Amino acid sequence: MHWDIKTDRPIYTQLIEQIQLKICSGVYPPGSRLPSVRDLAREASVNPNTMQRALAELEEAGLLYTHRTSGRFVTEDTDMIKHVKNSLAEKHVQEFLKKMIELGFDSSEIMSIISEMMKREGDET
Amino acid sequence: MHWDIKTDRPIYTQLIEQIQLKICSGVYPPGSRLPSVRDLAREASVNPNTMQRALAELEEAGLLYTHRTSGRFVTEDTDMIKHVKNSLAEKHVQEFLKKMIELGFDSSEIMSIISEMMKREGDET
DNA sequence: ATCATTGTATTAGGTGCTTAATACAATGAT
DNA sequence: ATCATTGTATTAAGCACCTAATACAATGAT
Numbered sequence: 001m002h003w004d005i006k007t008d009r010p011i012y013t014q015l016i017e018q019i020q021l022k023i024c025s026g027v028y029p030p031g032s033r034l035p036s037v038r039d040l041a042r043e044a045s046v047n048p049n050t051m052q053r054a055l056a057e058l059e060e061a062g063l064l065y066t067h068r069t070s071g072r073f074v075t076e077d078t079d080m081i082k083h084v085k086n087s088l089a090e091k092h093v094q095e096f097l098k099k100m101i102e103l104g105f106d107s108s109e110i111m112s113i114i115s116e117m118m119k120r121e122g123d124e125t
Numbered sequence: 126m127h128w129d130i131k132t133d134r135p136i137y138t139q140l141i142e143q144i145q146l147k148i149c150s151g152v153y154p155p156g157s158r159l160p161s162v163r164d165l166a167r168e169a170s171v172n173p174n175t176m177q178r179a180l181a182e183l184e185e186a187g188l189l190y191t192h193r194t195s196g197r198f199v200t201e202d203t204d205m206i207k208h209v210k211n212s213l214a215e216k217h218v219q220e221f222l223k224k225m226i227e228l229g230f231d232s233s234e235i236m237s238i239i240s241e242m243m244k245r246e247g248d249e250t
Numbered sequence: 251a252t253c254a255t256t257g258t259a260t261t262a263g264g265t266g267c268t269t270a271a272t273a274c275a276a277t278g279a280t
Numbered sequence: 281a282t283c284a285t286t287g288t289a290t291t292a293a294g295c296a297c298c299t300a301a302t303a304c305a306a307t308g309a310t
Binding site: 013026089100102113 | 133134138146149150151210213214215217218219220221222224225227228229230232236238239240242243246
């Protein structure tokens with residue numbers, strides 16, 4: 001699995017986001033067991049304490065649960081996962097629109113820029 | 126002027142982004158004089174050192190220049206400003222599309238979500 | 251000439267994040 | 281019963297960022 005950690009924000013927040021993403025996109029399916037804290041930390045090249053912190057917050061949010069000594073598991077509440085996925089999508093759209101409007105682009109300009117850049121994205125195959 | 130500083134990222138990077146935005150959107154027009162470091166720091170409720178750091182980086186990037194004791198000014202190079210504006214827009218679109226695709230949305234879904242949320246944005250007048 | 255204002259530099263201290271090195275209790279496998 | 285593995289907790293150190301408190305040289309206004 002790929003972990004993309006940058007230096008411009010706290011690592012533990014990036015871990016939260018990326019684990020959340022793996023859950024929402026099905027890389028970690030509902031009910032499945034996650035690798036151990038130590039293994040995940042090794043994968044992501046971070047300290048186990050940092051990974052533990054991210055996992056603890058995801059557990060508090062309800063996306064994960066723990067069986068004390070057998071490991072951590074993804075929630076089986078698929079409705080919750082869908083809800084998180086939609087919330088993230090909405091957040092991304094809102095933040096994106098805010099930035100573009102602040103820059104001075106109007107709705108039609110935004111739409112055309114996006115569709116233009118989508119074409120270019122599709123080229124890479 | 127509004128300054129929106131959060132705690133999840135270094136303050137000086139947020140200052141850079143927001144000053145850059147004010148330049149690109151015309152709040153600080155080409156050739157105009159900026160408030161003094163101390164005044165800007167007071168406006169944004171940050172330490173003068175932190176504001177100074179942000180301004181120094183924008184100066185290194187060429188968006189600002191300094192007359193040693195009379196103040197800082199926005200570049201008169203309007204082409205450069207346009208270029209920065211377009212680069213920012215491209216970056217925002219790419220980051221946005223990346224996030225949405227990672228979440229599992231395809232092109233047509235993305236377009237419809239955006240146009241749907243644009244309607245709702247337009248309501249607030 | 252004097253003085254307030256400009257950008258700039260320096261020092262010290264505090265805070266949050268990260269890492270490293272341990273340690274411990276609980277459990278599943280042998 | 282023993283042992284490796286699980287999550288969890290603790291302590292110490294280092295680092296980047298931020299603030300506070302100064303200080304100084306250069307310039308424009310008076």
